[in-house]
Amino acid sequence: MTTVARPALSTPLLLGALVLAVGVAGAGALIGTGFARMRTADRTVSVKGVAEREAKADLAIWPLRLVATDDDLGRANAALERNVQQVRAFLRESGLDSTASEITVQEFRVEDARTVGGYANTARYIIRQTLVVRSADVDKVQAASQRVPELVRNGVVLSSGQEYGGGGPTFVFTGLNALKPAMIAEATARAREGAEQFARDAKSGLSGIRTASQGVFEILPRDQAAGITEESQVRKRVRVVTTVVYGLDD
Structure with a gap:
């Protein structure tokens, strides 16, 4: 049986193999370090x-719904x-006839109880009309509504309805855009304070x-309680919540 001898690696080849092995190992170490840094x-x-x-409302919308009934149209x-004349006089006495206020007549409607169901034991003709007060004098509107x-x-007969809500004045705040920049800056600063406290507790840095x-701006009633709506209050509370994600140092 003849034995074939394998040629021994030459010194240059051996050195090359060693360099390659060291290089692969080094690359693996670097890759591992890279993933660790990424994490x-x-x-x-x-x-x-x-x-x-x-915030204080700067606009009031107040519908006054009038109704009159009789068998004679x-x-x-x-x-x-x-009734309309009495209401107009009442509004003048309340100071709501100025240039800051607008009074419009809307929803004039005549109903014949003989042709409309649900009016048993009532006069034949029912006439409805709504006077809508739109005013920047919110304090005067609030006082008059009381x-x-x-x-x-x-003797003025007032009727309730759903066309304009519950029947009382609706108070609107229209100055939200003027508050937004300062409120966003404040909310962002509050978020950073929380992040810095967390980083200190974690022995880290931002x-x-x-x-x-940014989140959504909300206009809420200043006094939050059952049955109180934002629209019914002159004083309101504007709120915004921002969410910020900070990176943490090692």
């Missing part, structure tokens, strides 16, 4: 910042006209903002 770079903290302001219409019983005592979300 470290993904360390983040998500925080929320809140800003609130108290002419008498019903005359009664309604008297005196509505005076109209009732003077490496900058990764993502940020």
